[in-house]
Amino acid sequence: MSTVTSSDRTVVVTDEPSALAGLQDGMTVAIGGFANSGHPMSLVREVIRRRPKDLTIVGAATSGLEVDMLIAAGCVKKVISPYVGGETIVGIGPAFRRCVENGEIDVWEIDEAMYYCALNAAAQRLPFLPWRALVGTSFPEVNPDLVLFDDPVAGEPLLAVPAVSPDIALLHAGAADPYGNIQHVGSGFGDRAIARASDHVIVSVEKVISNEELRRAPEKTSIPLVDAVVRAPFGAHPFSSVGWYLEDVPLLKEYVAAAEVWRAHDDRSAVDAFLDTYIHQPEDHMDYLQRIGARRIFGLNEF
Amino acid sequence: MSTVTSSDRTVVVTDEPSALAGLQDGMTVAIGGFANSGHPMSLVREVIRRRPKDLTIVGAATSGLEVDMLIAAGCVKKVISPYVGGETIVGIGPAFRRCVENGEIDVWEIDEAMYYCALNAAAQRLPFLPWRALVGTSFPEVNPDLVLFDDPVAGEPLLAVPAVSPDIALLHAGAADPYGNIQHVGSGFGDRAIARASDHVIVSVEKVISNEELRRAPEKTSIPLVDAVVRAPFGAHPFSSVGWYLEDVPLLKEYVAAAEVWRAHDDRSAVDAFLDTYIHQPEDHMDYLQRIGARRIFGLNEF
């Protein structure tokens, strides 16, 4: 009898270079996580390795230094995010601050609420979504794409936030099955909203689990059937991964110190050396972990 | 030292009459669940017992016969729901059909997507939310509150769906802790959206569990900190309760047969007898279960 079985299902597990083979100059790339946690760094490093130009980066609602690194690496034309920084490590990303102050990159200025309006509009195939807060602030002045309008029902002033539709989303989570069902540990921050808005979703995970194991807790599946899964243990390093390991603060500080030299003294030598050492030289994610070292890596999940 | 402990937290567990003491004529009352499952029937029966007038009922996106019973009992002026019926038991609720065809109740005509636009607009404190689909259909013609407008960003035709903000939401779930954290089994249908949009949320549950037990699986908490929890085992009867028991189909058919006599022959005797027997006569939910009978009740979770 000509029927199919689950062995005919397409396994979407792949590696970073294959997952990112379609990356092109000028694309809009979204990156998940939040602040110092959950950024898909093995994928971000692969993006930087490919030296793309003029990317529009849709960061997380609170982007971390992964966006700053992309800027420092010269990949970025425009940033869509309410924040780029490292909390107590550095309030504002040094490369971000430098390039914004010098007019070298554009920022599509929004707050957190408008950020989700833009993503949800794309996901809902709407040209815009309205928001009430932020009317009366400077946001429509510094972002002319935000349109103040009178709503057609009650005639009240609202802001129309245009849709933002990423070509590719890069996310990191705890686990996935071979078919692309993703399970975050914890809330998943805003990763779900990014996935819904994006045309192509690539997720790195700490661990690939069987479909049978995943189905034991379907309520934990946060994003169904993404386009590609990349197995990347410690893939968020030097950021934390919820439920798995903490931040590598010294390495983040090392980046900040290097980038700060560029910002304050217009000297790229330190930041170029950082990018070279930690991104361009490692052959792949395992080589990266090898260079970071087992003692340091496994020290991050002792707490 | 003057500090508080969790023993000072307010326990929100109460009974049906206390939970519904604030119900008034003319209120907008939302009812959760979906089709033949998950309706908070011990609360709906208490509503009917109180004989309110002119309620606007926001049913589930697919309302079941609980809305039909409220109509048959004379409590309803207006229905906001894309559907009122019982699937294979009855395609269209008999009382709903009768009263709509006779112009005795109003229907705010919407589809499923617009239903969630209306609730989400209320939750987001927006006067409206836009939707693209349904432009070009008859919905704006039969519901003049839906406004066709050109969006302020791309100039495309969209429908503006006004906010619907229920005064009270009545929901049913598997479990709750004493403080009002709710855990549905399964998806919870659209119950979360109803809760977010409503000013006051009352949830009946199969079982009250300890806060400690609830915190073992915080990812299962579907609605945080509602206003009132009512302990009602078999509280969705005669509907199913996800993870707990199946429908009491004969009882639903008994209702339909009675209501159908009213619809087809303008004779209320059968439907009045039904309402009297199953709603007005029982003193409370336990008396209702006693009258339904242990054999019948516990037969619903043998499958």
Next chain:
Amino acid sequence: MADFTTKELMACIMGRDLEDGLGVPVGANLPVPRAAVLMSHLMRGPNQLVLLSWTRANLVDVPELRPFEFITDWRAAQWGESYWAHDDGFLNMKARANWIFFVGGIQIDQYGNSNLLGIGEDYKRLKFRGPGGVGTGNMAAFTNRYYLYSQTHTPRIFVPKVDYVTALGWGEGPGTRERWKIPGGGPRYCYTPLCVMDFEPETKRMRLKSTNPGVSVDEVVAATGFELVVPDDVPETPAPSDEELEVLRTRVDPTGVLRS
């Protein structure tokens, strides 16, 4: 050729048009579309996304797919890989482009518009109040293609113009969907017990594509309340193969719902 019922025929031919990779909602109370979807899933759709009882599932390894009477029957959730909260589902219309669905109607018109709302020109005094459009209008707008389906084929259902449009087909003909900026691809086929119909590309009017075994073109025309486009040569709808009937009867419809 094996014996088969009209419902079995319809399930087989409707399933044939569904390729791998689609999102396929599996309902409870439309047994023919349910069987069609599951046929395509078991025979060639290992990567289809099956929407069943508020879960997203894959059923290719399930030996027998017994029907459930209600869409909320949570026993069907046993195969779920993720839960699908209803409100959440409306946050992702991008994904719906790749879903398909079947919509019926208390009226269906020559441009494939469907009416589930009611019969009667005065909305405030409908002669018959239907179940409402529910989710069909939204799916008709966003899916790359969808299907009309009716278990009866009479002039009362197939009318020149529906009293109310709840799912927009081709509207008033060419240009309507473009004018309203509706992104989906529109209705592809209309399946009935008598025939398969498609839409003439230029006029968007419903056209006879094939007559089901034992049905004449004249019967179809007589049962249709609008002027159906009838090509010179109308083939017969291909009958189910033995293999299709075996899959249908042993795995999709083991209790024989479609045989009665």
Next chain:
Amino acid sequence: MADFTTKELMACIMGRDLEDGLGVPVGANLPVPRAAVLMSHLMRGPNQLVLLSWTRANLVDVPELRPFEFITDWRAAQWGESYWAHDDGFLNMKARANWIFFVGGIQIDQYGNSNLLGIGEDYKRLKFRGPGGVGTGNMAAFTNRYYLYSQTHTPRIFVPKVDYVTALGWGEGPGTRERWKIPGGGPRYCYTPLCVMDFEPETKRMRLKSTNPGVSVDEVVAATGFELVVPDDVPETPAPSDEELEVLRTRVDPTGVLRS
């Protein structure tokens, strides 16, 4: 009277205004507002909703609330009663009415508007690019009340008019929030190391409410870059009680972050 630092004083007085039942976000990198919120929670807020590390929690039974350096530190999620996905959070602005929060600024003006975006009249060439408004503008619009807070009190921060408004306070004075139909109740107090300020009800201009122990009215006026409303009689901010300091030092700030 016990010895205490200015930060300890601020935590105690800021906490005093927070009653039971509020929703209180607990961040990581603003230690004074964090301590203020937790003080109110432990001393009189058993029904407060504590938003911590992407969970909704209740911490009244936790013996020691050691600080976390990052808002995403998931070790703090151990007390969660539910998870709080960020995108989901913006689906419920009704609930936010009952939250409070503290907003700082690289500039704060006499009407309580806050600027976190940048310094410089030409937005395309900012002299200093700030962190951005992030979530503060939204909270300022929807909460029934909120608080301004600055760890430094200088004329560079307290300016007549901010270069950019990222969180709308009283706008240009009376009527601004009404004109823009902003539902929230606006800023209530502004806390600094020197004083507590409120807003004159008629003009909505910032007004000195009390000076912190050891600070003179003249010092406050000199440190403020706009014309502060100064009543005839300015009381001293009440010092922390022994009980407050005990709760603070043993349970909220056991590692002494506010003592350094």
